[in-house]
Amino acid sequence: xxxxxxxxDLVDFPKITEFAKEQGETFFxxxxxxxxxxxxTEREKTLIALAVATTQKCPxxxxxxxxxxxxxxxxxxxxxxxxxxxxxMVAGVVLAHSTQMRKIIKKKEM
Amino acid sequence: MDTNEQLRVLGGSxxxxxxxxxxxxxxxxxxxxxxxxxxQINVGKRCNLSCRHCHVDAGPGRTxxxxxxxxxACLKIAKQKEVSTIDITGGxxxxxxxxxxxxxxxxxxxxxxxxxxxxxxxxxxxxxxxxDAYAKNSVEVVTSLPDYHDDRTDRxxxxxxxxxIIQAMRMLNQKDYGIEESELVLDIVHNPVGAYxxxxxxxxxxxxxxxxxxxxxxxxxxxxxxxxMPVGRYLEYLLKSGNFEDYMADLCGAYNxxxxxxxxxxxxxxxxxxxxxYDCDFNQMLGLRINHGMPxxxxxxxxxxxxxxxxxxxxxxxxxTAGTGSSCKGTTxxxxx
Numbered sequence: 001x002x003x004x005x006x007x008x009d010l011v012d013f014p015k016i017t018e019f020a021k022e023q024g025e026t027f028f029x030x031x032x033x034x035x036x037x038x039x040x041t042e043r044e045k046t047l048i049a050l051a052v053a054t055t056q057k058c059p060x061x062x063x064x065x066x067x068x069x070x071x072x073x074x075x076x077x078x079x080x081x082x083x084x085x086x087x088x089m090v091a092g093v094v095l096a097h098s099t100q101m102r103k104i105i106k107k108k109e110m
Numbered sequence: 111m112d113t114n115e116q117l118r119v120l121g122g123s124x125x126x127x128x129x130x131x132x133x134x135x136x137x138x139x140x141x142x143x144x145x146x147x148x149x150q151i152n153v154g155k156r157c158n159l160s161c162r163h164c165h166v167d168a169g170p171g172r173t174x175x176x177x178x179x180x181x182x183a184c185l186k187i188a189k190q191k192e193v194s195t196i197d198i199t200g201g202x203x204x205x206x207x208x209x210x211x212x213x214x215x216x217x218x219x220x221x222x223x224x225x226x227x228x229x230x231x232x233x234x235x236x237x238x239x240x241x242d243a244y245a246k247n248s249v250e251v252v253t254s255l256p257d258y259h260d261d262r263t264d265r266x267x268x269x270x271x272x273x274x275i276i277q278a279m280r281m282l283n284q285k286d287y288g289i290e291e292s293e294l295v296l297d298i299v300h301n302p303v304g305a306y307x308x309x310x311x312x313x314x315x316x317x318x319x320x321x322x323x324x325x326x327x328x329x330x331x332x333x334x335x336x337x338x339m340p341v342g343r344y345l346e347y348l349l350k351s352g353n354f355e356d357y358m359a360d361l362c363g364a365y366n367x368x369x370x371x372x373x374x375x376x377x378x379x380x381x382x383x384x385x386x387x388y389d390c391d392f393n394q395m396l397g398l399r400i401n402h403g404m405p406x407x408x409x410x411x412x413x414x415x416x417x418x419x420x421x422x423x424x425x426x427x428x429x430x431t432a433g434t435g436s437s438c439k440g441t442t443x444x445x446x447x
Contacts, residue, residue, distance in 0.1 A: 011363055068309070
């Protein structure tokens, strides 16, 4: 293994059923159902997936969902807005955790 | 890039098994035509635009124009009962000086008559009369509008093209083209502006309809998704941008045996500007004429022999069999997307 991440490994994703077929297939059933159009449109779900992909720093998902956004005719501006939503959420999550820090400070300091 | 160079590049494509092997493995047979319903005629390579994805390599500098005697021979073939659709493409078909005459004659046959127009040309005084000619002969107009974002369309088709297409669509709508209650059909072709695959046809059609009406006040009938074929200028783009290998891998990876069964070449034949016959417009641009001992010019046309001919294939054919399939009529898998 020369690299931990290899773009060619993206095509291996459908094979993750290997060694645990039942769970893998159950996952894909759920994955397909959760990412295809429902009450939310496929476009909306794809933008959510893109935001999650970037916040979770998954290179495979970023590759897959950027391509899917392009295929669905989603504009570059819309994609970047989704990424900013994810970024703001991550920043908010970090800052919200400062509550713990502030509470500890207030308890510990004289 | 000349055709030999294109075929050489495609022949060694990116670690995929050859299309021939892939097809024969999934279908247990060779790819052959089953009928000739569609007569697709490329009336010339001259065009007022020079789009970056054009597989024809068409442009204002091209001189190949189908002469009247070849068009007459096409008309004779079009009269045959089996042929239900006459599909005219180019270049810009309007730049063939015999097109108006041909439409008049073809219109009399009472068959489905399609012209693939870039629409931009209809804004030029010399060609504006075609709008009436199309309506008079009940021509279905199909135009390429790669994206509903003006910047993306212009990147592929040239600066200012998006808004000129919209302007021409407005003129066609005024003539009842694309209006729901009208019989005059205006369809749109979507193809990706870059090295990626098209999305689901039905979803994109809904999005195009919403955006084009809300933002520009224009309407159309149907949207067809076409996968960009790794041929001509688009192949050059893939190579120059470093996308060729990944794109071919995407096409191979998305091979769909059902789409392969429904490819357009099985029910059509393509005529080049000089009367040479091809299995499709893409083979035409690669110089791959009909083979396997078949008559290969319009002058020797023999429907008995040609309707079951073996199709000439290459790795570019992966472009028509990826995902839900791709043809000049859009996706090939019934009910898909």
